Amino acid sequence: MNLSDDAVPALDKEEEFRARRNRINRIAKWTLPSLVMALSLLAWHLYVTLNDVPHYVLPGPVPVGKSIVEDWALLWPAMLTTSRLTILALFLAVTGGVALAVAFTQSRWAEMSFFPYAVILQVTPVVAIAPLLQIYVDSAFVAALLCAWIVAFFPILSNTTTGLKSADHNLHDLFTIYGATRWQRLRYLAAPSALPYFLGGLRIAGGLALIGAVVAEFVIGRAGTGLGLASTLLEASYRFNFGRLYAALILISILGIGIFAITSLISHLMLRKWHESALTREI
Amino acid sequence: MTARHGRRPLLTMSRVEKTFGGETVALKDLSLTVNGGDFLSLLGPSGCGKSTALRLIAGLIHPTSGRLEWSGERGAGDLGIVFQEPTLMPWMTVSQNVWLPYRLRGKGFAEAQRDIDAALELVGLAEFTEAYPRELSGGMKMRVSIARAMVTRPRLILLDEPFAALDEITRFKLNDDLLEMKAALGCTVIFVTHSVFESVFLSDRVIVMAARPGRVISELGIDTPYPRHADFRTSNEYAAHTRDVSNALGEAMGAAA
Ligand SMILES: Nc1ncnc2c1ncn2[C@@H]1O[C@H](COP(=O)(O)OP(=O)(O)OP(=O)(O)O)[C@@H](O)[C@H]1O
Ligand SMILES: [Mg+2]
Numbered sequence: 001m002n003l004s005d006d007a008v009p010a011l012d013k014e015e016e017f018r019a020r021r022n023r024i025n026r027i028a029k030w031t032l033p034s035l036v037m038a039l040s041l042l043a044w045h046l047y048v049t050l051n052d053v054p055h056y057v058l059p060g061p062v063p064v065g066k067s068i069v070e071d072w073a074l075l076w077p078a079m080l081t082t083s084r085l086t087i088l089a090l091f092l093a094v095t096g097g098v099a100l101a102v103a104f105t106q107s108r109w110a111e112m113s114f115f116p117y118a119v120i121l122q123v124t125p126v127v128a129i130a131p132l133l134q135i136y137v138d139s140a141f142v143a144a145l146l147c148a149w150i151v152a153f154f155p156i157l158s159n160t161t162t163g164l165k166s167a168d169h170n171l172h173d174l175f176t177i178y179g180a181t182r183w184q185r186l187r188y189l190a191a192p193s194a195l196p197y198f199l200g201g202l203r204i205a206g207g208l209a210l211i212g213a214v215v216a217e218f219v220i221g222r223a224g225t226g227l228g229l230a231s232t233l234l235e236a237s238y239r240f241n242f243g244r245l246y247a248a249l250i251l252i253s254i255l256g257i258g259i260f261a262i263t264s265l266i267s268h269l270m271l272r273k274w275h276e277s278a279l280t281r282e283i
Numbered sequence: 284m285t286a287r288h289g290r291r292p293l294l295t296m297s298r299v300e301k302t303f304g305g306e307t308v309a310l311k312d313l314s315l316t317v318n319g320g321d322f323l324s325l326l327g328p329s330g331c332g333k334s335t336a337l338r339l340i341a342g343l344i345h346p347t348s349g350r351l352e353w354s355g356e357r358g359a360g361d362l363g364i365v366f367q368e369p370t371l372m373p374w375m376t377v378s379q380n381v382w383l384p385y386r387l388r389g390k391g392f393a394e395a396q397r398d399i400d401a402a403l404e405l406v407g408l409a410e411f412t413e414a415y416p417r418e419l420s421g422g423m424k425m426r427v428s429i430a431r432a433m434v435t436r437p438r439l440i441l442l443d444e445p446f447a448a449l450d451e452i453t454r455f456k457l458n459d460d461l462l463e464m465k466a467a468l469g470c471t472v473i474f475v476t477h478s479v480f481e482s483v484f485l486s487d488r489v490i491v492m493a494a495r496p497g498r499v500i501s502e503l504g505i506d507t508p509y510p511r512h513a514d515f516r517t518s519n520e521y522a523a524h525t526r527d528v529s530n531a532l533g534e535a536m537g538a539a540a
Pocket of ligand 1 (some may be wrong): 303304307308309328329330331332333334335336497
């Protein structure tokens with residue numbers, strides 16, 4: 001131990017180890033899932049070709065890929081329709097959910113009167129409502145939109161309501177002392193406190209909106225209205241077109257991943273400066 | 284008592300009583316005059332109604348009976364408050380947190396910037412204006428909280444056990460700084476604490492309270508003139524005062540039992 005003062009290493013052993021591990025983690029985060037994906041595709045391909053599995057039981061990845069390319073003209077509009085349905089439902093769920101949550105926190109009477117019905121709406125299976133909607137609503141798209149909205153709406157409402165109430169009590173007292181108006185209290189205290197809760201709800205609602213859209217298409221799209229990916233999938237199954245069925249399934253998954261990625265990114269961007277959930281621990 | 288001569292009453296509380304839920308008597312028969320320029324400590328065991336008294340003064344709750352009378356007009360920003368926790372808004376930077384009292388009065392950041400910077404300068408955080416609360420230590424967060432309470436240069440600042448959660452070294456430093464700030468602002472301070480030593484070091488009046496029901500047992504004057512420095516803590520005078528206050532507190536505990 002003959003280190004002179006100026007020869008102190010910038011990184012000790014532990015730090016060095018940590019830096020290396022971080023570097024490896026950064027790369028592995030992408031490469032490992034990609035590798036798993038590649039291996040699964042390969043296993044799938046080998047299983048199907050070596051066992052001569054008939055295509056109507058399980059098509060291999062090659063025909064599915066081919067189907068995506070060949071049926072693109074059909075799949076792409078379907079994907080657009082499903083995306084539009086999902087995003088619109090999510091948008092309406094956000095505006096409706098947030099507006100109602102604000103109303104609930106501003107008026108106890110409103111909350112007492114209407115919250116039970118929000119719960120009823122949530123617990124009634126959307127599959128059971130969809131056929132009814134189809135009867136009462138002329139446009140199949142609007143009916144499907146309502147279905148997806150019903151499913152996506154509740155997590156936003158419930159999370160935002162909790163969030164709006166989560167502000168520190170001492171801060172509330174401080175706002176009282178400084179004579180804050182209702183609007184100031186909402187804008188500067190309740191809303192920022194609710195943001196992490198709302199964003200958590202948004203991520204759940206994004207996934208649910210897609211599920212709602214798919215269910216709605218299954219139930220409503222059957223009427224030959226030619227809706228999105230889920231109806232395409234159903235139709236492909238009637239025609240024993242299993243390549244297309246799997247292609248539609250994969251596109252639905254991709255859509256779900258995309259929605260999750262976007263909502264997660266929004267959440268990260270809005271919280272990264274201050275919220276614990278978005279901070280990477282340095283130690 | 285000479286130091287307090289000629290001070291004008293700022294707030295008079297007469298026979299104030301507060302009962303919660305019809306049964307918990309948090310405060311009974313509290314009469315107290317707070318003079319402009321006082322550094323007044325409320326000292327007493329847990330549950331004796333110190334926080335309740337502070338909340339009454341802040342206007343957050345209202346007395347069950349009795350009266351609080353303010354002399355002169357009470358305007359917005361006349362009162363600052365510091366809680367036991369720093370209670371900062373984690374989504375705002377240090378200077379935005381200090382801006383809050385002005386912001387709620389509709390004063391823009393640019394307009395308030397001079398005062399904000401001055402307040403942060405006074406608490407020694409001029410370098411940290413753009414930091415977020417999570418980047419600060421416990422003591423620094425408390426300093427921000429104090430800066431927020433005094434940015435409007437209020438007549439009265441209330442502190443409810445602000446340093447209870449801090450280590451002793453940090454607490455001593457903040458005690459010293461608090462006295463300096465008070466001198467700089469010339470405001471009145473009401474300080475709630477559990478610590479005999481803290482109350483003697485800081486205040487010129489110590490109000491000793493007892494619990495069940497919460498009431499004032501005695502008042503002691505600490506007439507050592509300001510400015511008081513670290514050497515005051517080791518002086519005989521300080522030791523004598525702490526002994527007196529400890530005895531009074533012992534009586535208060537005995538009275539409660
Ligand atoms: N909102 C409330 N509702 C009912 N009881 C209350 C309420 N606030 C305070 N009390 C009661 O009043 C009494 C005094 O409480 P207070 O918080 O003023 O004590 P304190 O002196 O500040 O104690 P501590 O030193 O522990 O902070 C306690 O018995 C407490 O239980
Ligand atoms: Mg208390």
